[in-house]
Amino acid sequence: MTYFRPKKSLGQHFLTDHNIAKKIANSLQAEDVQSLVEIGAGTGTLTRFLPGRFKDKTWLVEIDNRAVQILRGKFPEMNERIIEKDFLKIDLGNMFTGKISLIGNFPYNISSQIFFKVLENKDQVTELVCMVQKEVAERIGSGPGTKKYGILSVLLQAYYDIEYLFTVSEKVFSPPPKVKSAVLRLTRNKRKNLACDEHLFFRVVKTGFNQRRKTLRNSLKNGLFNQQTDEALMSKRPEELGVEEFITLTNFISNNL
Secondary structure, X not given: OOOOOOOHHHOOOEEOOHHHHHHHHOOOOOOOOOEEEEEOOOOOOOHHHOHHHHHHHEEEEOOOHHHHHHHHHHOHHHHHHEEOOOHHHOOHHHHOOOOEEEEEEOOHHHHHHHHHHHHHOOOOEEEEEEEXXXXXXXXXXXXXXXXXXXXHHHHHHHHEEEEEEEEEOHHHEEOOOOOOEEEEEEEEOOOOOOOOOHHHHHHXXXXXXXXXXXXXXXXXXXXXXOOOOOOHHHHOOXXXXXXXXXXXXXXXXXXXX
């Protein structure tokens, strides 16, 4: 039940179905993490299924003071672990020690930003279970050669195993969004570092997909790599390359800059 009018500016769509909430909570696998952080706890529909399993490891992050007051009333034992802040502005390394898992029903308007923050903290975030717009979930899990394959697909797949768990109807939210949602599980893979300059890798991927209809030879020449070369990968479009090929391309560019 929602106790106040959701703010459109915060992208609030509150999950109302407890069965779905329990299913999302049960999708968490990590048991050896030091902290479990729920992003955008709202009025606590998902939260209620977390503390029992994770006890004093669970932290709640919520930006809306109205929701925070409800959370404090529902979960008084967690008051010291309720953080009234914008998740995107939290320094995870300073706030939490050791490995962490993240879970949440992400606001549609900042879901991509949350994923980029996860990438920034990839050595600390070992697992992420989240509900996002179905289109975003499909994009993240897409492979090379598909229209939905893009920047987040490559960058997240470089460091995480992606699992599309299940689709969620728009009818289980208040207010209902105009699109369906989906639940993903991202699990940190065994790759500690890319076999290339990681900063340059990010630039190559982002620059390439910014003009995805062009070959990489043409899309990368605008400020990144402007040399004539017969390197085969440069004649392809970005959606044709998998993670390993982007690593190879990054090394090629690095060696020829």
